[in-house]
Amino acid sequence: MQRYLGLWLYLAFSLVLLGICQARWLTPYVQLVIMFIGINIILSSSLNLINGYMGEFSCGHAGFMAVGAYVASILNVWLFTSHKVFGPPILTPSAAVYLFPVTLVAGGLAAALAGLLVAFPSFRTRGDYLAIITLAVNYIVKSSVENIQAIGGARGFMGMRKVIEEMEAVWRIPWVLLWVLVFTGLTVWILHRFVSSSYGKGIVAIRDDEIAAEIMGVDTRRMKLVAFMLSSGLAGIAGGLFAHILGYINPGTFTIMKSTEVMVMVYLGGMGSLSGSVLSAVVFTVILELLRPLQVIKWVVIPLLLILLMLLRPEGILGNRELTDVFPKLRRWFATEKEA
Amino acid sequence: MDLLLQNILNALQWGSFYALIALGYTLVYGVLLLINFAHGDIFMVGAYIGFFVANFLLGVYAFKLPVSLSPPLVFVLTLLAAMVLTALVGVTLERVAYRPLRRRGAPRLYVVITALMCGLLLENGNLALLGASRRSFPTLIPTTVYDVAGVLVTNVKILVIIATILVFIFLETVVRKTKLGMAMRAISYDRMAVPLMGIPVDRVIVFTFVLGSSMAALGGVLFASAYPVLEPYMGALIGWKAFIAAVIGGIGEIRGAFVGGFLLGFVEIFVAAFFPSTLRDLIAFSILLVFLSFRPTGIFGVARATKI
Numbered sequence: 001m002q003r004y005l006g007l008w009l010y011l012a013f014s015l016v017l018l019g020i021c022q023a024r025w026l027t028p029y030v031q032l033v034i035m036f037i038g039i040n041i042i043l044s045s046s047l048n049l050i051n052g053y054m055g056e057f058s059c060g061h062a063g064f065m066a067v068g069a070y071v072a073s074i075l076n077v078w079l080f081t082s083h084k085v086f087g088p089p090i091l092t093p094s095a096a097v098y099l100f101p102v103t104l105v106a107g108g109l110a111a112a113l114a115g116l117l118v119a120f121p122s123f124r125t126r127g128d129y130l131a132i133i134t135l136a137v138n139y140i141v142k143s144s145v146e147n148i149q150a151i152g153g154a155r156g157f158m159g160m161r162k163v164i165e166e167m168e169a170v171w172r173i174p175w176v177l178l179w180v181l182v183f184t185g186l187t188v189w190i191l192h193r194f195v196s197s198s199y200g201k202g203i204v205a206i207r208d209d210e211i212a213a214e215i216m217g218v219d220t221r222r223m224k225l226v227a228f229m230l231s232s233g234l235a236g237i238a239g240g241l242f243a244h245i246l247g248y249i250n251p252g253t254f255t256i257m258k259s260t261e262v263m264v265m266v267y268l269g270g271m272g273s274l275s276g277s278v279l280s281a282v283v284f285t286v287i288l289e290l291l292r293p294l295q296v297i298k299w300v301v302i303p304l305l306l307i308l309l310m311l312l313r314p315e316g317i318l319g320n321r322e323l324t325d326v327f328p329k330l331r332r333w334f335a336t337e338k339e340a
Numbered sequence: 341m342d343l344l345l346q347n348i349l350n351a352l353q354w355g356s357f358y359a360l361i362a363l364g365y366t367l368v369y370g371v372l373l374l375i376n377f378a379h380g381d382i383f384m385v386g387a388y389i390g391f392f393v394a395n396f397l398l399g400v401y402a403f404k405l406p407v408s409l410s411p412p413l414v415f416v417l418t419l420l421a422a423m424v425l426t427a428l429v430g431v432t433l434e435r436v437a438y439r440p441l442r443r444r445g446a447p448r449l450y451v452v453i454t455a456l457m458c459g460l461l462l463e464n465g466n467l468a469l470l471g472a473s474r475r476s477f478p479t480l481i482p483t484t485v486y487d488v489a490g491v492l493v494t495n496v497k498i499l500v501i502i503a504t505i506l507v508f509i510f511l512e513t514v515v516r517k518t519k520l521g522m523a524m525r526a527i528s529y530d531r532m533a534v535p536l537m538g539i540p541v542d543r544v545i546v547f548t549f550v551l552g553s554s555m556a557a558l559g560g561v562l563f564a565s566a567y568p569v570l571e572p573y574m575g576a577l578i579g580w581k582a583f584i585a586a587v588i589g590g591i592g593e594i595r596g597a598f599v600g601g602f603l604l605g606f607v608e609i610f611v612a613a614f615f616p617s618t619l620r621d622l623i624a625f626s627i628l629l630v631f632l633s634f635r636p637t638g639i640f641g642v643a644r645a646t647k648i
Binding site: 051057117120121124125128129131132133135136137139140142143144146147154256260263264267271296297299300302303304306307310311314315 | 369375437440441444446447449450452453454456457458460461463464465467468576580583584587591616618619621622625626628629632633636637638641
């Protein structure tokens, strides 16, 4: 019981949140912000695996998000709704209730395959050159999507709203929120288990010294492959959820700006700190929403805040430490986290 | 044949802009090992400063010069003023944002994030101050078109290409022949030992930023003369691409920046000439990806020896 306290707490929290949303005590706007927080947690913690734990500099996370978003949305629209390009639904629309997570994971798998585009060059390239490759992959994905007219090209793709409506027709609960909560929890859990396993420690070993890690018997190639595919796959799932929250995506959403935003969250939280990533995703999203009334000035204030943060505390909120290191008493609650 | 020559000329001009910006990345990277992601926006700042200086000299604003200057003279003065003022902006960034981090010995990546934020700050600060409306750069050099054997050559194109070549020769001399250049190369070779030799590291770094930023301003004013529409985000995309050019050439090498810049220019222009222009980014970046997979450190780059 004690061992899984974190899991139980998260489950209870999710159920309470779902209940509150079901009872419509929150405005749709607040629900939207909560969903974005979940997505940002997935994005920042998955990028932290590459940038923080593995010590590479990946700056094209939005590209993988785009792959996941497009694949999941197209699958859903093609399978469950009638669309002017894809024709009538292939399956009964109500099947969306069961198959939604499947299509979401399919989007994640597609993004993981796109992650290979970065993983293979990473065997020979390191540091700044690899940064460029990730950047190039981001551009390639965005540019490819723009050039496929069947899925709307630069105009964007919509129709996901109908899928959600089909799901809500079966059972009237906030479906997207449910899946955001499930996948956020799953992501944090997977990443946590991964980086604290003796297998996953190989990633930290690569950060500290790649050649030494190789000599000590870490299969660096496979480690990089796993890390890049896991990270981009999770980003793809985040992208799929993102598409279904908004009901509309266009290639312009997944630019370097989006990647930068994710990177900022990682660095704000601290490299190599999973709880830092989660915390900073929450803080950053909330700040972003609070500053919304400032409009144009918002994007002046945020960089300024971050520059100040870097000057005053360059290692981020929790640099290379977990919450359990800062507050050791928490360890009692998350007994699985660090078996010290 | 004519079409080919015409495209080569266009590619040379387009590559010149990339080369001039890539240079700033390469200089800073060569000395500090820092990717100065704000550099594309310094290019934008250079173009805007050029815009205001040129309009001031032309007597558009309430403050006027007592004499009216001829447009070519205005162009030269604009260029010089923009280069000086933009260099100041670059040095300010270094002073305010990068130097304190360097003093604390913060890891490189934190400085990179700071640079990214500085870039965003410049872009959006401009947007907040001047509004989203586009501005058109005044024509200082009236375009004359020469028809050389069927190839259309404009004086702006020639000017851009010649300026880039001159800059290349100038920088190669500075880096290879002068004491300052030697100090720059020394710092990139060994950051720890160089201060012990009595080399004023901070001064050399400031000088690097001055060089890089003023070349970006030169690029900016020339770009604005060739494509006279200014907007706050003009530096973002061209900046990323110039960075890519610098990497293709082998970052940290001045020759690499120029070769990479022209190469990227050629690829983009020729893709746009023979394929639908929407495919430009796709093909250009795919080529980059394939290229870097085969030659991971760029054209002139040398893999650093790794010690265990």
